[in-house]
Amino acid sequence: MSDALENSQARQRLRTLGEALDSGALQQVARILNGGLSPSDIAHLLESSPPRQRALLWNLVDKSLEGEVLQYLSDDIRSYFLSKLNAQELATIIEDFESDDLADLLQQLPDTVIQEVLDTMDDQDRQRVEEVLSYPEDTAGGLMNTDTITVRPDLSIDVVLRYLRRHRSLPPMTDSLIVVNRRDEYIGVMPITKMLVSSPSATVREVMDTDIEPIPVTMSDTQVATLFERYDLISAPVVSEKGKLLGRITIDDVVDVIREDADHSLMSMAGLDEDEDTFAPVMKTTKRRAIWLGINLITAFIASSVIGLFEGTISKVVALAVLMPIVASMGGIAGSQTLTLVIRGMAVGQISGANVAWLLNREFLAGALNGVLWALVVSVAATVWFGDPMIGLIIAAALVINLIAAALVGTLLPLFLKARNIDPALAGGVILTTVTDVVGFLAFLGLATLIYG
Amino acid sequence: MSDALENSQARQRLRTLGEALDSGALQQVARILNGGLSPSDIAHLLESSPPRQRALLWNLVDKSLEGEVLQYLSDDIRSYFLSKLNAQELATIIEDFESDDLADLLQQLPDTVIQEVLDTMDDQDRQRVEEVLSYPEDTAGGLMNTDTITVRPDLSIDVVLRYLRRHRSLPPMTDSLIVVNRRDEYIGVMPITKMLVSSPSATVREVMDTDIEPIPVTMSDTQVATLFERYDLISAPVVSEKGKLLGRITIDDVVDVIREDADHSLMSMAGLDEDEDTFAPVMKTTKRRAIWLGINLITAFIASSVIGLFEGTISKVVALAVLMPIVASMGGIAGSQTLTLVIRGMAVGQISGANVAWLLNREFLAGALNGVLWALVVSVAATVWFGDPMIGLIIAAALVINLIAAALVGTLLPLFLKARNIDPALAGGVILTTVTDVVGFLAFLGLATLIYG
CATH class of the missing domain: 3.10.580.10 (CBS-domain)
Structure with missing residues (x-):
């Protein structure tokens, strides 16, 4: 975890700026911004500011610094500011850009604007940028500079x-x-x-x-x-x-790739984009989150429909409704541990056809062992709680089944998704919890129906 | 996501090595290992191997390469191999180490072994290492080399x-x-x-x-x-x-810190250690996972006990048991989106006292808006499913309440934990889902009891 919050200098600077902004002392703000702060510091300030402050600050940044500041901004925020510039302003800003940074920036613009900007450049520079632009952004070609000695x-x-x-x-x-x-x-x-x-x-x-x-x-x-x-x-x-x-x-530039790749897994698993703007406005945030919530709502309904199959049994033994979330949730936790480990292992290139079998076997055994261990604990607790040893037995069996299913799905699902070019960090968690919910409810309520039904 | 799986050269090498290992052609393995593979490649191979293969491979690594290979291994695996060396072997291996790498390595050894190793060094070298050893590993002092010009x-x-x-x-x-x-x-x-x-x-x-x-x-x-x-x-x-x-x-060395910090959030949120060995043996994996499952079991029982309060209402309206996981799960998803965003924002130093209020307000509004949006959808679906508009109304209200709770807790919890020096990535998810489960069940079943009870 970062200590950046404890970085009192940065906090002090932010607070002074914030107060100056609030009190409308814009000249003072401009003085702090352009006198001594590095372009990367200014970019960090912009990224750490809510929309209204951000727009104010950007207007105060010295024209001569704008280009460098843009280079340090994350994609989302950069393309917002870029969209407010015309081709003439753009051409001035990008004069000192390296070819890879310029290509990155141009890729965020509409094609007509790209052409306008290229037209303002001299032949040699244009050729260099067009060279880099001809490679996809996420390849060596998109990362490279042409300024070699x-x-x-x-x-x-x-x-x-x-x-x-x-x-x-x-x-x-x-x-x-x-x-x-x-x-x-x-x-x-x-x-x-x-x-x-x-x-x-x-x-x-x-x-x-x-x-x-x-x-x-x-x-x-x-x-x-x-x-x-x-x-x-x-x-x-x-x-x-x-x-x-x-x-x-x-x-x-490689450090940026490392940071983005590492952020990608973390953010994707929560359905967020890796350069998600922390201070995006309400409507933008709401819209982006809505999609993810909608997808998860579908999976929640799938789980509910499984419960719906067993309404009869639940109405006879209400204790089942009380205990069923335990089985589902333990499966979800165990599965996401395996899933995260496999996704990280794939990201650093440790997992290949040669060792998947071993991994699957290890996860199966670890799932089974933990299943048995916690099944014992849960069955005793459930028996005592509801005074019914049968319900203890049922939940124990369901827990073992679900933890084994979680281990197998957690291992195989990311490999399966990857082979189909679906991002496992994005889709893995949703599919996994759907499986562990369905298997958990099915095993627990199914066994109960066999016995009580 | 990495393309390392598609890196056919690496895969080919792994497969050849695997086949040679399986067939017991150890001389061939040794030839591949020590002839041309860089120490970092060998370290990567060891990290990508299950325990038995890993031990075999390590024994085949040339003595003269062992030191460098150790430097590239993750902490967990390195300390395992270190524990198998005596002080004499250690002294030979570390001859070419830089002072920071040596200090890192020594910090993983028992104090008596550290002293033995230091005793074998000449005065100047020992002084350098002792200098670095005197600073905590996670500070500039612990990261630095003393070999300046x-x-x-x-x-x-x-x-x-x-x-x-x-x-x-x-x-x-x-x-x-x-x-x-x-x-x-x-x-x-x-x-x-x-x-x-x-x-x-x-x-x-x-x-x-x-x-x-x-x-x-x-x-x-x-x-x-x-x-x-x-x-x-x-x-x-x-x-x-x-x-x-x-x-x-x-x-x-800084790239390693960036990689570890980024991995830390991802792995901690699943209760895993950032240098978790992907190929740890069954018993080690089982033990580590057991703790996390145990903690989550307690929170699952808390959620269940909330449901238990409403057994009477559920026995009257079984549809409640069918629908209640939807309210809890949507709260968990919304909350973990906010939590992840705030944890990432804190890690990169974007969030400070100055902008928390804005963030909290934005999350509240986004939570409320998404709550209303999906409440409409869910209430229609529930009304149609169970032919009861009242249950649609109840679930709609509960969903709005839980999504707002999720937004507030997701924003404030990591800041609260951080201020108390508790790792938000590790503890945040567990506490958050407990809150969203409890609030979800309480709101949904509580409202239902008011109306049906």
């Missing part, structure tokens, strides 16, 4: 150092130069730290690393993130199918 | 370049040199990329950045991660309270 293998380190000194600055996150041949095909990377400890007379060929595999432009962003995490990379070259160098990916 | 401000770039060239290699992730005075107090950082484009005759003072705030050694790791994300850092200096340079933090 390349060198040839036969140069000496000394020449490279003099070549670098001719630059006014190097692209951000340049930890290595990329070595290419005359056809711009990738050969290797030369880490700057290695270059600095090498003799000036050594050649690039002698110093460079060639054991680093370049990233294919079509690789998914999640796989790119796995590579960066696994090999502790700061930047990595991106190549075309034919081995031609296209650009490079840097760790700052 | 420092320079004085009055040196020329040319002298610095010659000084660097005397090194055999620079520490990993060195993107900047740290500028200190003669008392080792932090002055600024000199980015290597900036140094490379500067005139060799310029001084460090002229080139360095002094506007980067160093990280206090006591800062929490989550706040460190926020800084790295917000300012796109690769490394950052860590200083003592008095401004003395103690070490530096690098992005690779």
